[in-house]
């Protein structure tokens with residue numbers, strides 16, 4: 001905060017002939033910052049949904065400008081435009097990761113379910129070259145149980161027909177093009193970077209970093225984190241789980257050293273992870 005305040009003050013110093021404008025800008029930045037902070041707190045404690053409309057900014061004729069808040073990548077990008085704080089960015093891009101996984105010599109994946117919430121923003125046009133290159137069907141799938149079943153069914157039908165296309169089984173939320181304004185905003189604020197994936201290693205251009213014009217918000221640069229290194233548990237075999245080469249139950253640490261309360265790898269951390277799902281539904285095996 002101190003450094004952030006100093007930088008803002010530095011910008012204002014550069015506009016001595018515009019003191020009033022500078023004070024208004026500083027006040028607006030502070031209000032945006034504290035508003036974003038309060039909303040992030042409410043979201044983290046589940047007091048508000050992931051997306052909500054805060055109200056109407058103004059109406060003019062047929063136009064209405066609404067104030068919305070989303071606690072995802074586009075939402076953070078919007079917050080960045082209006083407020084001043086540091087971001088430790090860890091967003092990932094799905095298509096480069098899929099290409100890397102499908103390119104592994106011992107790949108066993110025959111079909112993929114694409115996450116519907118990602119496709120609601122990004123669309124599914126990026127998957128077309130992947131199904132053509134690897135001849136593996138990709139089905140855009142929602143998260144309700146019936147959506148998952150519909151996605152699995154569509155994937156099995158593709159395989160039985162010997163086809164490999166992109167199927168949209170979540171048409172009520174996803175279009176081929178996706179949310180174009182959100183994509184443009186992401187493009188403005190972020191740029192592709194190489195990213196180290198837990199269990200998989202570094203995949204070129206599979207992550208998002210802040211674009212040069214927004215890099216002053218980057219916590220990794222601002223707080224000098226370059227020397228920090230993360231390490232993975234030697235017991236964890238999540239890379240094999242992620243590539244379909246290992247059933248989570250075959251991992252010696254499954255249910256012992258590694259549980260959802262004491263996760264050793266990414267696939268046990270997330271409730272959507274394969275290891276966590278096998279652990280949760282292990283009863284009755």
Ligand code: SF4
Pocket residue numbers: 235236237238239241248251252253254255258259263264265266267268269275
């Ligand atoms: S059970 Fe735990 S340790 Fe084993 S692969 Fe899964 S996340 Fe890694």
